[in-house]
Amino acid sequence: MKTSIQHICHISQQTISLDGKVVFHLENQVESNEFLNESYRFLQIDYPKFFKMDILAKLAFIATELICKSLIIKDINKDEVGIVFGNKSSSLMADLTHQRSIQDKNAHFPSPAVFVYTLPNIMMGEMCIRHGFSNENTLFISEEFDAEILAKYTNHLLNERIVEHCMGGWVDAQPGNYEAFLYFVGTGKSAFWGEHTAENILGLKQKSAEEIAENFQKTAFESEPISSEY
Amino acid sequence: MKNTYVIATNVVSPLGFNTEDNFEHIQSQKSGLSFQEFDFTNEPFCVSKMQENVINQRFKVLGDFKDEYSKLEKMCILSVADALKQTKHNCLGKDSVLIFCSTKGNIDLLENIVQNQSFDTGLFLAETAQKIAEFLGFENKPIVVSNACVSGTQGILVGKRFIDAGIYNNVVVLGGDLVTKFTVSGFKAFNALSAEPCQPFDDNRKGVNLGEGAATVILSNKSNENKEQIIVKAGFSSNDATHISAPSRTGQGLLKAIQKISEVSDLEDIDFVSAHGTATRYNDDMESQALARADLNFVPIHSLKGYFGHTLGAAGVLESVMGIASLQHNQTIISKGFEVSGTVQNLNPIKSVEHKPLRSFLKTSSGFGGCNAAVLFSKINL
DSSP: OOEEEEEEEEEETTEEEETTEEEEEOOSOOOHHHHHHHHHHHTTOOOGGGGGSOHHHHHHHHHHHHHHHHOSOOOOOGGGEEEEEEESSTTHHHHHHHHHHHSSGGGOOOOHHHHTTSSTTHHHHHHHHHHOOOSOEEEEEOSSOOHHHHHHHHHHHHHTTSOSEEEEEEEEEETTEEEEEEEEEEESSOOTTOBOOHHHHHHHHHHHHHHHHHHHHHHHHHTOOSSTTO | OOOOEEEEEEEEBTTBSSHHHHHHHHHTTOOOEEEEEETTEEEEEEEEOOOHHHHHHHHHTTOOOTTSSOHHHHHHHHHHHHHHHTOSSOOSSTTEEEEEEOSSTTGGGHHHHHHHTOOOGGGSHHHHHHHHHHHHTOSSOOEEEOOGGGHHHHHHHHHHHHHHTTSOSEEEEEEEEOOOHHHHHHHHHTTOBOSSOOOTTBTTOOOBOEEOEEEEEEEESSOOSOSEEEEEEEEEEEEOOSOSSSOOTTOHHHHHHHHHHHHHSOOTTOOEEEOOOOOOHHHHHHHHHHHHHTTOTTSEEEOOHHHHOBOGGGHHHHHHHHHHHHHHHTBOOOOTTOOSBOSSSOOEEOOSOOBOOOOEEEEEEEETTTEEEEEEEEEEEO
């Protein structure tokens, strides 16, 4: 069975691109969390729970929101959407926050609201709650984007009809650095982004990363912010 | 679809360094749980923790490595090394892969990182897995699965699918996690910990005990030489899509995973359920709901948390290994800590060791993020 990539969304360097087009860019350098909050406001999403999420969940949430809004096929069976992601740093950012709250035994104040995000799969849980996806979630951790494993595993789920559609991608955050690259995979041959293969997702990720970097450079030179007045 | 055979197993825990020792100890009702002090509270807590000097003694046999490997890495290496010895198959070559299942890996390194403000890449799960795989001599790069408390069961599922898809012929599924201040303080903040030994499914249950361990199952598309084989028959996972830190009240997600198995395999004649059974009020109630809705609540059930504590990412592998040993020995395992029924739907926790033919069991796991996984193990005769 042929599987195909229906939409892609890439978030990095204060830029969000959907299906190859920049939808939001922030010129002034801000902290990762602030950038994501700005994106949320710009995109006029109404989901207040967003603000309690960690960086990973915010990245995955915004990318999924954009992809779901642009789905051409509206009647997908959300119960049968799976999620297969890759990540490098696990939940490092939330881990650091939790560790700082327990580092000093005399100032011990761990918070359940932080601790719950010290698991990298929580971002998938947030996506499931928001969109009603209730099929499989699998998170592979690797040194770098492992297109081979992600594509093979996702294609197996689709071919065996374990899932009907799949959100795939890479979501990672470290101090001062973050990236989300998400794609929506379905069966059938007609899709704008072509067949879902390791080669193709790797190529698309590199291409959109280059476009984002180019946009970053361009706006830096022109110093004409696209949306920074927001 | 061809069979996925379980060709070797191991458990490294305070109760022993191989499957047989662990099984023997739990069958005589020994537990790894003991009271431990933590510097942030005056109240001691029951956890199942391994002594580092005992691990080091065992590890010395493999060579003189001093401080090159962390406690977790040593436990994991010992677990896989013992399992590899049990099979004649070459599980290290190009057609084989190691899947490392862990929630937090070497998270104990984080304290020093924050203290000294210098990063240690040993914290990265992929690096931990690479170190373990290199020591053991795997040719392929290892794979890491991190799905909270479902990691181990999910890892077995991923392993089976790699074999089904013909991607690998042998998959070594390793689960490993530690008891650390990081996890203990977090679970305590959730009010989810019991200071006393936990009591899964009991009316008086007060919460979970954390545990550490490493466990291995080797899956293969080829059986070993025994007449009797255990296979991973089917498995599915699901998400509740209701809450990130509380299980579904109705058990909807777990039910979905179980129902998907029943669509491809008969669940009517399973001999027991090896449940997640954390002994928190919400988890055990959720499981009782899901099992009742699947018409499986009268099937004998055990939780192994009273012996090993909750070993997080290792739990699914460790508990599957004990369930497999239960099938191989034709002996049921007592659900330790259970006395008085106390779940929303009545369950049937195992109260005595029975010697009788056992053919199949269902392993279930659930975790933060709303994730659930269920795997059916069966005995077949060749």
